[in-house]
Amino acid sequence: MQRETCVERDDWRGRVEALGFDFHTIDGDPYWREDVCYRFRAAEIDELESATAELHGLCLEAVDRIVGAGRQAELGLDDHAARLVERSWRAREPALYGRMDIAWNGSDPPKLLEYNADTPTALFEASVVQWDWLQSTRPRADQFNSIHEKLIARWKVFSTSEKIHFAACYEQPEDRATSEYLRDTAIQAGIVTAALDIEDIGWSGRDFVDLDDQVISTLFKLYPWEWLLAEPFAQHIRKLALRWIEPAWKMLLSNKAILPLLWEFFPQHPNLLPSAFARERLQGVVVRKPRWGREGEGVIVLESGSNETAGDAAAIYQQFSELPRMGDRYALIGSWVIGDEPAGIGMREDADRITRNTSAFVPHYFE
Numbered sequence: 446m447q448r449e450t451c452v453e454r455d456d457w458r459g460r461v462e463a464l465g466f467d468f469h470t471i472d473g474d475p476y477w478r479e480d481v482c483y484r485f486r487a488a489e490i491d492e493l494e495s496a497t498a499e500l501h502g503l504c505l506e507a508v509d510r511i512v513g514a515g516r517q518a519e520l521g522l523d524d525h526a527a528r529l530v531e532r533s534w535r536a537r538e539p540a541l542y543g544r545m546d547i548a549w550n551g552s553d554p555p556k557l558l559e560y561n562a563d564t565p566t567a568l569f570e571a572s573v574v575q576w577d578w579l580q581s582t583r584p585r586a587d588q589f590n591s592i593h594e595k596l597i598a599r600w601k602v603f604s605t606s607e608k609i610h611f612a613a614c615y616e617q618p619e620d621r622a623t624s625e626y627l628r629d630t631a632i633q634a635g636i637v638t639a640a641l642d643i644e645d646i647g648w649s650g651r652d653f654v655d656l657d658d659q660v661i662s663t664l665f666k667l668y669p670w671e672w673l674l675a676e677p678f679a680q681h682i683r684k685l686a687l688r689w690i691e692p693a694w695k696m697l698l699s700n701k702a703i704l705p706l707l708w709e710f711f712p713q714h715p716n717l718l719p720s721a722f723a724r725e726r727l728q729g730v731v732v733r734k735p736r737w738g739r740e741g742e743g744v745i746v747l748e749s750g751s752n753e754t755a756g757d758a759a760a761i762y763q764q765f766s767e768l769p770r771m772g773d774r775y776a777l778i779g780s781w782v783i784g785d786e787p788a789g790i791g792m793r794e795d796a797d798r799i800t801r802n803t804s805a806f807v808p809h810y811f812e
Contacts, residue, residue: 521737541600544567567779732744
């Protein structure tokens with residue numbers, strides 16, 4: 446794995462905007478970068494794919510163990526959420542997608558930092574935008590990227606004679622692009638769809654309805670489950686036959702409290718980092734993470750010997766794993782799972798050790 450300096454395409458802004466990628470710059474700083482790229486060897490891609498499949502399998506087994514033992518409360522879920530998770534898992538409700546954040550230096554085993562399994566973003570740029578970059582700059586090279594094809598195939602599992610509604614916070618450019626991209630792949634799979642802002646979902650007294658008062662029977666929501674359950678209408682969810690994408694059991698995997706339980710279930714696994722609910726159970730430099738949070742929000746690196754020793758009921762602790770430093774940037778791998786299959790990667794980088802929503806997205810290729 447190497448970071449290379451590249452020559453930007455002269456028309457790259459117009460080109461990516463034509464694809465629908467209109468948030469390539471954030472507050473004047475580049476979010477999409479193609480003055481650099483990452484080059485992998487085929488054997489490295491094989492290792493990432495294998496590690497992603499292994500970790501996804503461990504996560505599914507962990508969900509089964511948690512539900513079987515009734516341990517949802519250890520992840521901070523109340524009785525209402527726990528019952529939704531149990532019902533969803535026992536019904537084997539299908540999932541669409543997820544993104545694992547992985548630290549890997551190219552030599553040691555890849556390490557799972559967390560699983561963004563409920564509302565992952567950076568999907569459109571990982572699927573469409575970096576593929577367009579590859580085709581126009583390195584047509585003879587390859588890319589670990591079968592996201593688009595696997596999404597279209599995966600939608601067949603949700604195929605229904607009734608439409609699927611897609612709800613997101615449409616005023617947020619990244620959320621809008623992610624939801625609309627997923628809706629486009631569903632349309633390509635032959636599914637009738639409708640889009641609406643999450644705030645435009647209504648309640649008829651019996652069902653959730655759209656702006657035309659049509660009953661919503663299947664809902665893709667780019668809106669976290671923990672936010673959804675905090676809404677006034679959440680009390681009605683258990684009474685509905687509504688089909689959710691992502692399903693309620695994803696509440697376990699998108700919760701960082703899954704990390705200590707993974708370490709408990711699979712101690713010393715080469716693709717996991719030691720994790721615990723209390724700082725004193727780990728040695729050296731650790732990372733404190735909130736149970737719920739996205740894009741680095743609330744993540745703090747605690748150096749060895751720092752004064753914090755007491756556990757935080759709303760946080761977990763994970764052994765620090767240094768991201769590889771490439772030039773003046775730290776590189777993070779986002780490894781995508783579509784259904785139950787590894788499907789590709791997206792590279793994020795930042796001058797800081799913590800990857801945030803403003804961290805740049807950089808394309809990759811392999812030979």
